Amino acid sequence: MSCERFRDFAADPITVARRLLGQRLVRIMPRTGKRLSGIIVETEAYLGEEDAACHTFNGRRTQRNNSMYLPGGHAYIYFTYGMHHMLNIVCGDEGDGVAVLIRAIEPEEGLETMFKHRQRANRETDLCSGPAKLTQALRLDRSLDGIDLGSSPVLFVERLRSRMLPRRYIIAAPRIGVDYAGVWARKPLRFFCGNSPHVSC
DNA sequence: CCCGTGATTTAT
């Protein structure tokens, strides 16, 4: 059975953040062609120039966040805290500056390789249960910033229609690590599968 | 709780 690629990134980031839950994030390793994947169980929506927690707040445009202004479906990957990479998927239309942060996946394929990439992790629930954990496990970095998940052979999302998550299983809560953003820190823009042991917290 | 870590952003 073949899997269709998820391409519906043109919607608003809240819709995309909800729809991505239950879908499969796939990473093909360079050289080996090894396939690593996991089911997306936690996301956050970043709403653009109005959103004080968003890198494009007030229309800010810098070298780092440039790819956030690409059309929906492109990757925005950035580096922070001197050691961590974050994977976002741009949503909406070109110039909107909106995106969804992928915060956690439930590992599915290539667990052995993921454990090698994450020396410190001992349990499956520690492998990809955080935004920087999953980029480490899947070995994603700024060299992949700006790629198009609609056509990239190395990073994409597979649509699993049967795993579309019913609204009642999705919990909405405040986003993590954005306390500096005032009222925007408290808006329920984090979405996760309430019954998954693979979420970040 | 605290701290490493260094690229990026922002203030001078």
Add this chain to the structure above:
DNA sequence: TAAATCACGGGG
């Protein structure tokens, strides 16, 4: 140019 910041993770 210098200082502050940071969508975090790991160890007490």
